[in-house]
Amino acid sequence: MTIPNWITLSRLLGLPIILYGLHQASSTWHWACFAIFLLAASTDWLDGYLARKLNQVSELGKFLDPLVDKLLILIPLLALIENQTVPAWGVCLILFRELAIAGWRVNQTSITGANIWGKLKTVTQITAVGLLIAPLSGEWSIAALGCFWASVVITLISGVIYVYPSDSSS
Template sequence: MNIPNRITISRILLIPVFIVLLAFDFEWGTLSIGEENLPLHHLAAAILFIIASTTDWIDGYYARKYNLVTNLGKFLDPLADKLLVSAGFILLVELNMAPAWVVILIISREFAVTGLRLVAAGEGTVLAASQLGKIKTWTQIIAISALLLHNFPFSYTGIPFDTFMLYVSALFTIISGLDYFVKNWHVMRDAKS
Protein backbone atom coordinates (compact mmCIF):
# COMPACT_ATOMS: atom_id res chain seq x y z
CA MET A 1 0.00 0.00 0.00
CA ASN A 2 1.42 3.40 -0.97
CA ILE A 3 1.88 6.41 1.31
CA PRO A 4 -1.17 8.43 0.13
CA ASN A 5 -3.45 5.45 0.83
CA ARG A 6 -1.86 5.03 4.27
CA ILE A 7 -2.54 8.70 4.98
CA THR A 8 -6.16 8.19 3.92
CA ILE A 9 -6.49 5.19 6.24
CA SER A 10 -5.01 7.25 9.08
CA ARG A 11 -7.85 9.75 8.49
CA ILE A 12 -10.38 6.93 8.87
CA LEU A 13 -8.66 5.74 12.07
CA LEU A 14 -8.91 9.23 13.61
CA ILE A 15 -12.71 9.22 13.27
CA PRO A 16 -13.45 7.08 16.37
CA VAL A 17 -11.19 9.31 18.49
CA PHE A 18 -13.01 12.37 17.15
CA ILE A 19 -16.37 10.76 17.97
CA VAL A 20 -15.32 9.95 21.54
CA LEU A 21 -14.11 13.53 22.11
CA LEU A 22 -17.49 14.93 21.05
CA ALA A 23 -19.89 12.25 22.25
CA PHE A 24 -18.75 12.36 25.87
CA ASP A 25 -18.57 15.42 28.09
CA PHE A 26 -15.12 15.20 29.60
CA GLU A 27 -15.66 18.34 31.70
CA TRP A 28 -12.18 19.66 30.96
CA GLY A 29 -13.44 23.19 31.46
CA THR A 30 -14.29 25.96 29.03
CA LEU A 31 -12.74 28.90 27.23
CA SER A 32 -14.62 32.18 27.18
CA ILE A 33 -14.93 33.41 23.59
CA GLY A 34 -17.05 36.46 22.99
CA GLU A 35 -20.42 35.81 24.57
CA GLU A 36 -19.99 32.02 24.46
CA ASN A 37 -18.08 29.38 26.33
CA LEU A 38 -16.15 26.87 24.27
CA PRO A 39 -15.88 23.49 26.04
CA LEU A 40 -12.28 22.32 25.87
CA HIS A 41 -13.31 18.88 24.61
CA HIS A 42 -15.03 20.65 21.67
CA LEU A 43 -11.77 22.51 21.05
CA ALA A 44 -9.82 19.23 21.15
CA ALA A 45 -12.34 17.61 18.77
CA ALA A 46 -12.12 20.61 16.42
CA ILE A 47 -8.33 20.43 16.34
CA LEU A 48 -8.42 16.69 15.66
CA PHE A 49 -11.08 17.21 12.96
CA ILE A 50 -8.97 19.90 11.28
CA ILE A 51 -5.87 17.68 11.40
CA ALA A 52 -7.82 14.73 9.94
CA SER A 53 -9.31 16.99 7.26
CA THR A 54 -5.89 18.32 6.32
CA THR A 55 -4.75 14.78 5.52
CA ASP A 56 -7.27 14.91 2.64
CA TRP A 57 -5.20 17.61 0.96
CA ILE A 58 -1.88 15.94 1.88
CA ASP A 59 -2.73 12.50 0.47
CA GLY A 60 -4.14 14.00 -2.75
CA TYR A 61 -1.16 16.28 -3.27
CA TYR A 62 1.32 13.48 -2.59
CA ALA A 63 -0.52 11.03 -4.87
CA ARG A 64 -0.61 13.50 -7.78
CA LYS A 65 2.94 14.81 -7.33
CA TYR A 66 4.52 11.33 -7.27
CA ASN A 67 2.05 9.72 -9.68
CA LEU A 68 0.69 7.39 -6.99
CA VAL A 69 -3.01 7.72 -7.85
CA THR A 70 -4.64 4.30 -7.53
CA ASN A 71 -8.17 2.95 -7.86
CA LEU A 72 -8.01 2.09 -4.14
CA GLY A 73 -7.14 5.71 -3.39
CA LYS A 74 -9.94 6.98 -5.65
CA PHE A 75 -12.32 4.81 -3.63
CA LEU A 76 -10.90 5.32 -0.11
CA ASP A 77 -10.32 9.09 -0.26
CA PRO A 78 -13.95 10.15 -0.82
CA LEU A 79 -15.13 7.41 1.56
CA ALA A 80 -12.85 8.75 4.31
CA ASP A 81 -14.16 12.28 3.67
CA LYS A 82 -17.77 11.11 3.84
CA LEU A 83 -17.20 9.16 7.07
CA LEU A 84 -15.43 12.07 8.77
CA VAL A 85 -17.90 14.71 7.63
CA SER A 86 -20.94 12.53 8.43
CA ALA A 87 -19.62 11.85 11.94
CA GLY A 88 -19.09 15.57 12.46
CA PHE A 89 -22.51 16.60 11.24
CA ILE A 90 -24.37 13.87 13.14
CA LEU A 91 -22.63 14.80 16.37
CA LEU A 92 -23.41 18.48 15.78
CA VAL A 93 -27.11 17.56 15.54
CA GLU A 94 -26.83 15.57 18.77
CA LEU A 95 -25.24 18.60 20.44
CA ASN A 96 -28.03 20.89 19.08
CA MET A 97 -25.46 22.87 17.12
CA ALA A 98 -26.82 22.15 13.61
CA PRO A 99 -30.38 21.68 12.31
CA ALA A 100 -31.18 18.05 11.53
CA TRP A 101 -32.81 18.85 8.16
CA VAL A 102 -29.58 20.34 6.80
CA VAL A 103 -27.58 17.34 7.99
CA ILE A 104 -30.13 14.91 6.51
CA LEU A 105 -29.87 16.73 3.18
CA ILE A 106 -26.06 16.57 3.25
CA ILE A 107 -25.84 12.92 4.29
CA SER A 108 -28.54 11.88 1.79
CA ARG A 109 -26.46 13.36 -1.01
CA GLU A 110 -23.43 11.45 0.25
CA PHE A 111 -25.37 8.16 0.20
CA ALA A 112 -26.71 8.87 -3.29
CA VAL A 113 -23.27 9.63 -4.73
CA THR A 114 -21.77 6.60 -2.96
CA GLY A 115 -24.52 4.48 -4.52
CA LEU A 116 -23.65 5.85 -7.96
CA ARG A 117 -19.98 5.05 -7.32
CA LEU A 118 -20.89 1.48 -6.33
CA VAL A 119 -22.91 1.00 -9.51
CA ALA A 120 -19.98 2.37 -11.52
CA ALA A 121 -17.55 0.08 -9.69
CA GLY A 122 -19.79 -2.87 -10.54
CA GLU A 123 -19.41 -1.88 -14.18
CA GLY A 124 -15.63 -1.64 -13.84
CA THR A 125 -15.50 2.17 -13.71
CA VAL A 126 -14.03 4.23 -10.88
CA LEU A 127 -15.54 7.70 -10.56
CA ALA A 128 -13.08 10.19 -9.09
CA ALA A 129 -14.21 13.23 -7.12
CA SER A 130 -15.11 16.28 -9.22
CA GLN A 131 -13.88 19.82 -8.59
CA LEU A 132 -17.34 20.79 -7.31
CA GLY A 133 -17.23 17.76 -5.01
CA LYS A 134 -13.92 18.95 -3.59
CA ILE A 135 -15.33 22.45 -3.01
CA LYS A 136 -18.33 20.84 -1.32
CA THR A 137 -16.06 18.84 0.96
CA TRP A 138 -14.00 21.88 1.96
CA THR A 139 -17.08 24.02 2.66
CA GLN A 140 -18.39 21.19 4.85
CA ILE A 141 -15.06 20.96 6.69
CA ILE A 142 -15.01 24.73 7.27
CA ALA A 143 -18.63 24.66 8.50
CA ILE A 144 -18.04 21.78 10.92
CA SER A 145 -14.82 23.37 12.20
CA ALA A 146 -16.50 26.74 12.75
CA LEU A 147 -19.44 25.11 14.53
CA LEU A 148 -17.16 23.00 16.74
CA LEU A 149 -15.19 26.13 17.64
CA HIS A 150 -18.47 27.88 18.56
CA ASN A 151 -17.88 30.43 15.80
CA PHE A 152 -14.43 31.46 17.06
CA PRO A 153 -12.97 33.99 16.19
CA PHE A 154 -16.12 35.46 14.62
CA SER A 155 -17.92 35.20 17.96
CA TYR A 156 -16.13 38.42 18.96
CA THR A 157 -17.67 40.33 16.05
CA GLY A 158 -21.18 38.88 16.14
CA ILE A 159 -20.86 37.61 12.56
CA PRO A 160 -22.58 34.18 12.34
CA PHE A 161 -19.83 32.73 10.13
CA ASP A 162 -20.49 29.17 11.37
CA THR A 163 -24.18 29.29 10.38
CA PHE A 164 -23.37 30.99 7.07
CA MET A 165 -20.84 28.29 6.21
CA LEU A 166 -23.31 25.55 7.17
CA TYR A 167 -25.78 26.84 4.57
CA VAL A 168 -23.04 27.44 1.99
CA SER A 169 -21.95 23.82 2.46
CA ALA A 170 -25.55 22.66 2.05
CA LEU A 171 -25.81 24.66 -1.19
CA PHE A 172 -22.58 23.17 -2.59
CA THR A 173 -23.75 19.74 -1.47
CA ILE A 174 -26.89 20.06 -3.60
CA ILE A 175 -25.11 21.61 -6.60
CA SER A 176 -22.26 19.09 -6.62
CA GLY A 177 -24.67 16.18 -6.18
CA LEU A 178 -26.76 17.27 -9.14
CA ASP A 179 -23.61 17.86 -11.20
CA TYR A 180 -22.28 14.41 -10.30
CA PHE A 181 -25.48 12.67 -11.40
CA VAL A 182 -25.85 14.71 -14.60
CA LYS A 183 -22.25 14.02 -15.66
CA ASN A 184 -22.40 10.34 -14.72
CA TRP A 185 -26.00 9.44 -15.59
CA HIS A 186 -24.70 7.10 -18.30
CA VAL A 187 -23.45 4.82 -15.50
CA MET A 188 -27.01 4.32 -14.23
CA ARG A 189 -28.48 4.19 -17.73
CA ASP A 190 -26.00 1.63 -19.02
CA ALA A 191 -25.78 -0.52 -15.86
CA LYS A 192 -26.57 -4.19 -16.33
CA SER A 193 -29.74 -5.10 -14.48
Protein backbone atom coordinates (compact mmCIF):
# COMPACT_ATOMS: atom_id res chain seq x y z
CA MET A 1 0.00 0.00 0.00
CA THR A 2 1.47 3.32 -1.06
CA ILE A 3 1.47 6.61 0.85
CA PRO A 4 -0.97 8.19 -1.65
CA ASN A 5 -3.36 5.25 -1.16
CA TRP A 6 -3.22 5.68 2.63
CA ILE A 7 -4.00 9.37 2.17
CA THR A 8 -6.93 8.46 -0.07
CA LEU A 9 -8.30 6.08 2.56
CA SER A 10 -7.79 8.69 5.29
CA ARG A 11 -10.59 10.74 3.67
CA LEU A 12 -13.03 8.10 4.91
CA LEU A 13 -12.07 8.68 8.56
CA GLY A 14 -13.91 11.97 8.77
CA LEU A 15 -17.19 10.71 7.36
CA PRO A 16 -18.59 9.15 10.58
CA ILE A 17 -17.81 12.37 12.46
CA ILE A 18 -19.47 14.44 9.72
CA LEU A 19 -22.55 12.22 9.81
CA TYR A 20 -22.78 12.48 13.57
CA GLY A 21 -22.14 16.23 13.62
CA LEU A 22 -24.70 17.04 10.96
CA HIS A 23 -27.37 15.50 13.16
CA GLN A 24 -26.49 17.80 16.07
CA ALA A 25 -28.29 21.11 16.48
CA SER A 26 -25.10 22.91 17.53
CA SER A 27 -23.50 25.31 15.06
CA THR A 28 -20.17 24.34 16.67
CA TRP A 29 -20.69 20.79 15.43
CA HIS A 30 -21.58 22.05 11.94
CA TRP A 31 -18.44 24.23 11.80
CA ALA A 32 -16.41 21.19 12.90
CA CYS A 33 -18.04 19.15 10.11
CA PHE A 34 -17.21 21.92 7.66
CA ALA A 35 -13.54 21.91 8.74
CA ILE A 36 -13.29 18.10 8.60
CA PHE A 37 -14.93 18.04 5.18
CA LEU A 38 -12.54 20.67 3.79
CA LEU A 39 -9.53 18.86 5.24
CA ALA A 40 -10.69 15.57 3.73
CA ALA A 41 -11.45 17.21 0.38
CA SER A 42 -8.00 18.83 0.30
CA THR A 43 -6.35 15.42 0.53
CA ASP A 44 -7.83 14.59 -2.88
CA TRP A 45 -5.33 16.94 -4.45
CA LEU A 46 -2.52 15.77 -2.15
CA ASP A 47 -2.81 12.04 -2.90
CA GLY A 48 -2.79 12.64 -6.65
CA TYR A 49 0.16 15.00 -6.42
CA LEU A 50 2.17 12.56 -4.29
CA ALA A 51 1.28 9.59 -6.48
CA ARG A 52 2.74 11.38 -9.50
CA LYS A 53 5.67 12.98 -7.63
CA LEU A 54 6.73 9.73 -5.91
CA ASN A 55 5.99 7.65 -9.00
CA GLN A 56 3.45 5.66 -6.96
CA VAL A 57 0.48 5.75 -9.33
CA SER A 58 -1.16 2.34 -8.85
CA GLU A 59 -4.15 0.41 -10.12
CA LEU A 60 -5.47 0.35 -6.55
CA GLY A 61 -5.15 4.13 -6.35
CA LYS A 62 -6.92 4.57 -9.69
CA PHE A 63 -9.79 2.50 -8.28
CA LEU A 64 -9.87 3.91 -4.73
CA ASP A 65 -9.52 7.61 -5.45
CA PRO A 66 -12.73 8.10 -7.46
CA LEU A 67 -14.65 5.75 -5.15
CA VAL A 68 -13.60 7.62 -2.01
CA ASP A 69 -14.30 10.95 -3.76
CA LYS A 70 -17.87 9.82 -4.47
CA LEU A 71 -18.37 8.72 -0.85
CA LEU A 72 -16.97 12.02 0.43
CA ILE A 73 -19.60 13.90 -1.58
CA LEU A 74 -22.58 11.56 -1.42
CA ILE A 75 -22.53 10.63 2.28
CA PRO A 76 -22.83 14.23 3.50
CA LEU A 77 -25.46 14.89 0.83
CA LEU A 78 -27.51 11.96 2.14
CA ALA A 79 -27.34 13.47 5.64
CA LEU A 80 -28.40 16.82 4.16
CA ILE A 81 -31.43 15.13 2.60
CA GLU A 82 -32.35 13.78 6.01
CA ASN A 83 -31.94 17.30 7.49
CA GLN A 84 -34.18 18.61 4.67
CA THR A 85 -31.42 20.91 3.45
CA VAL A 86 -31.42 19.56 -0.12
CA PRO A 87 -34.08 17.67 -2.08
CA ALA A 88 -33.54 13.95 -2.59
CA TRP A 89 -34.16 14.14 -6.33
CA GLY A 90 -31.22 16.51 -6.83
CA VAL A 91 -28.91 14.16 -4.95
CA CYS A 92 -30.36 11.23 -6.93
CA LEU A 93 -29.32 12.95 -10.17
CA ILE A 94 -25.74 13.18 -8.87
CA LEU A 95 -25.87 9.57 -7.68
CA PHE A 96 -27.27 8.41 -11.03
CA ARG A 97 -24.45 10.12 -12.93
CA GLU A 98 -21.78 8.70 -10.65
CA LEU A 99 -23.14 5.15 -10.91
CA ALA A 100 -23.62 5.44 -14.67
CA ILE A 101 -20.04 6.60 -15.22
CA ALA A 102 -18.68 3.93 -12.85
CA GLY A 103 -20.59 1.31 -14.87
CA TRP A 104 -19.37 2.83 -18.13
CA ARG A 105 -15.76 2.67 -16.95
CA VAL A 106 -16.02 -1.04 -16.14
CA ASN A 107 -16.52 -1.79 -19.84
CA GLN A 108 -13.71 0.45 -21.10
CA THR A 109 -10.33 -0.95 -22.09
CA SER A 110 -8.58 2.18 -20.82
CA ILE A 111 -9.65 4.78 -18.29
CA THR A 112 -9.25 8.37 -19.33
CA GLY A 113 -8.36 10.97 -16.76
CA ALA A 114 -10.66 13.75 -15.69
CA ASN A 115 -11.19 16.47 -18.27
CA ILE A 116 -11.95 20.10 -17.41
CA TRP A 117 -15.65 19.24 -16.89
CA GLY A 118 -14.77 16.45 -14.46
CA LYS A 119 -12.53 18.79 -12.51
CA LEU A 120 -15.20 21.50 -12.52
CA LYS A 121 -17.72 18.91 -11.30
CA THR A 122 -15.47 18.03 -8.39
CA VAL A 123 -14.83 21.65 -7.44
CA THR A 124 -18.51 22.61 -7.58
CA GLN A 125 -19.57 19.53 -5.61
CA ILE A 126 -16.98 20.20 -2.89
CA THR A 127 -17.94 23.87 -2.77
CA ALA A 128 -21.65 23.07 -2.61
CA VAL A 129 -21.30 20.43 0.12
CA GLY A 130 -18.98 22.68 2.11
CA LEU A 131 -21.39 25.61 1.93
CA LEU A 132 -24.35 23.38 2.77
CA ILE A 133 -22.58 21.92 5.81
CA ALA A 134 -21.49 25.29 7.19
CA PRO A 135 -24.09 26.93 9.46
CA LEU A 136 -24.47 30.08 7.36
CA SER A 137 -27.02 32.88 7.54
CA GLY A 138 -30.03 33.20 5.23
CA GLU A 139 -28.51 34.82 2.16
CA TRP A 140 -25.56 32.42 2.28
CA SER A 141 -27.97 29.50 2.53
CA ILE A 142 -29.55 30.65 -0.73
CA ALA A 143 -26.09 30.86 -2.33
CA ALA A 144 -25.29 27.37 -1.00
CA LEU A 145 -28.44 25.95 -2.61
CA GLY A 146 -27.61 27.77 -5.84
CA CYS A 147 -24.17 26.21 -5.77
CA PHE A 148 -25.76 22.80 -5.12
CA TRP A 149 -27.99 23.13 -8.20
CA ALA A 150 -25.05 24.37 -10.28
CA SER A 151 -23.11 21.28 -9.18
CA VAL A 152 -26.04 19.05 -10.20
CA VAL A 153 -26.11 20.61 -13.68
CA ILE A 154 -22.32 20.47 -14.11
CA THR A 155 -22.30 16.88 -12.82
CA LEU A 156 -24.81 15.86 -15.50
CA ILE A 157 -23.00 17.79 -18.25
CA SER A 158 -19.67 16.23 -17.29
CA GLY A 159 -21.25 12.77 -17.45
CA VAL A 160 -22.59 13.34 -20.95
CA ILE A 161 -19.25 14.74 -22.09
CA TYR A 162 -17.42 11.76 -20.54
CA VAL A 163 -19.58 9.25 -22.42
CA TYR A 164 -19.80 11.28 -25.65
CA PRO A 165 -16.53 13.21 -25.93
CA SER A 166 -16.18 15.57 -28.86
CA ASP A 167 -13.91 14.22 -31.55
CA SER A 168 -11.11 16.77 -31.84
CA SER A 169 -9.52 14.89 -34.74
CA SER A 170 -12.24 15.81 -37.28
